[in-house]
Amino acid sequence: MRISIKGLGISGLYLYERLRQGGFNVSGFDIKRPDFYIPCAYATNLYLMKPFMSKIGVDFEEYVFHHAESIILAGERGMSVEFRSAGLVTFDRNRLQMDLMGGIAMKNDQDADIVVDATGISRYYLGRDPGDITYYTKEYLTDRSSHDDFYFLFLERGNGYLWEFPLDKGHFHVGVGSRVYDDLHRIDQQERIKITGRKIRMKPLFESARRGNIVGIGEAVGTVSPLTGEGILPSIESAELLYDLISHGSDPDEVIRSYTKKLRDRFSSYYQLSEFVERVQAGNLLRPSNLRYAGPISREMKHFGIDFSLVKAVRSLI
Ligand SMILES: Cc1cc2nc3c(=O)[nH]c(=O)nc-3n(C[C@H](O)[C@H](O)[C@H](O)COP(=O)(O)OP(=O)(O)OC[C@H]3O[C@@H](n4cnc5c(N)ncnc54)[C@H](O)[C@@H]3O)c2cc1C
Numbered sequence: 244m245r246i247s248i249k250g251l252g253i254s255g256l257y258l259y260e261r262l263r264q265g266g267f268n269v270s271g272f273d274i275k276r277p278d279f280y281i282p283c284a285y286a287t288n289l290y291l292m293k294p295f296m297s298k299i300g301v302d303f304e305e306y307v308f309h310h311a312e313s314i315i316l317a318g319e320r321g322m323s324v325e326f327r328s329a330g331l332v333t334f335d336r337n338r339l340q341m342d343l344m345g346g347i348a349m350k351n352d353q354d355a356d357i358v359v360d361a362t363g364i365s366r367y368y369l370g371r372d373p374g375d376i377t378y379y380t381k382e383y384l385t386d387r388s389s390h391d392d393f394y395f396l397f398l399e400r401g402n403g404y405l406w407e408f409p410l411d412k413g414h415f416h417v418g419v420g421s422r423v424y425d426d427l428h429r430i431d432q433q434e435r436i437k438i439t440g441r442k443i444r445m446k447p448l449f450e451s452a453r454r455g456n457i458v459g460i461g462e463a464v465g466t467v468s469p470l471t472g473e474g475i476l477p478s479i480e481s482a483e484l485l486y487d488l489i490s491h492g493s494d495p496d497e498v499i500r501s502y503t504k505k506l507r508d509r510f511s512s513y514y515q516l517s518e519f520v521e522r523v524q525a526g527n528l529l530r531p532s533n534l535r536y537a538g539p540i541s542r543e544m545k546h547f548g549i550d551f552s553l554v555k556a557v558r559s560l561i
Pocket residue numbers: 249250251252253254255272273274275282283284285286287361362363364365367380381382418440441442443460461462463466467472473474475476478
């Protein structure tokens with residue numbers, strides 16, 4: 244099987260390395276400048292990321308900037324809850340991706356058996372989906388922050404959140420992501436060294452994860468948590484699902500069919516979490532019927548690396 248990966252962001256690079264090291268006929272192509280500063284807060288769960296990176300021969304700890312000790316989740320009406328870390332770190336995503344990119348001779352293969360759309364927000368090869376939901380984001384690299392550890396400020400009506408995440412050498416990412424464009428002004432008063440941002444996909448698009456021999460991984464198909472916006476690990480996880488099927492299959496059509504099914508199964512909680520966010524946005528946060536989302540919410544926060552307790556969070560809300 245010949246595989247062509249379009250988009251060498253975090254999921255495309257991971258899949259490329261898995262396939263290359265597994266002896267497959269794989270090529271990769273990306274359009275960005277080598278020194279492009281990746282718009283992302285660079286937070287992930289060390290304990291989950293490490294095993295994936297070691298599969299491609301990367302010692303992830305070498306890239307870690309900051310280990311969380313205390314994580315504050317706050318709301319606009321003054322409530323605030325502190326949680327411990329369950330592996331939350333920031334890491335040098337630019338250096339990691341540059342190192343992985345180093346050895347790749349870029350090739351835009353037109354005749355592959357499987358074309359992987361890993362172009363993230365653009366879905367350049369799969370095409371637009373009419374049901375798509377994206378939020379606006381803006382982020383500053385700065386050396387000032389009002390908190391010295393991880394801080395999340397959730398916006399009214401579940402519109403999104405503002406973050407302050409420590410990096411290394413006294414630097415921070417301070418950013419905001421919201422479905423409301425005007426919320427981007429909320430960080431304007433902050434001093435900055437660099438500014439970045441792009442839209443982020445907040446809806447699973449697993450039903451449109453394939454078009455002919457084109458199949459999507461990562462944010463192109465919506466592997467971004469509708470609750471936290473976490474997209475790094477979920478995108479790598481989707482790449483691993485596809486790798487596993489390619490390495491055990493010989494028929495491209497069958498590989499793609501099994502992959503789209505596995506994608507829906509693995510990320511089925513994203514449908515529930517999307518539903519929960521919609522309810523919050525409709526003003527229905529404290530409804531007893533929301534109890535059914537308790538499990539997926541707690542699991543999602545822990546996946547991101549936060550030792551979350553719903554009871555503690557609800558107590559502070561009330
Ligand atoms: C402001 C912000 C903060 C975030 N913070 C976090 C965070 O702290 N933790 C977290 O887990 N997630 C975070 N996310 C989400 C996360 O960054 C993404 O979901 C994740 O990078 C998706 O990985 P990917 O490989 O699918 O796409 P990307 O990493 O976005 O890669 C897509 C690649 O495709 C390339 N490309 C685009 N168009 C084409 C084309 N036509 N042809 C070839 N190549 C193309 C791009 O150059 C890029 O390299 C954040 C997102 C934003 C916007």
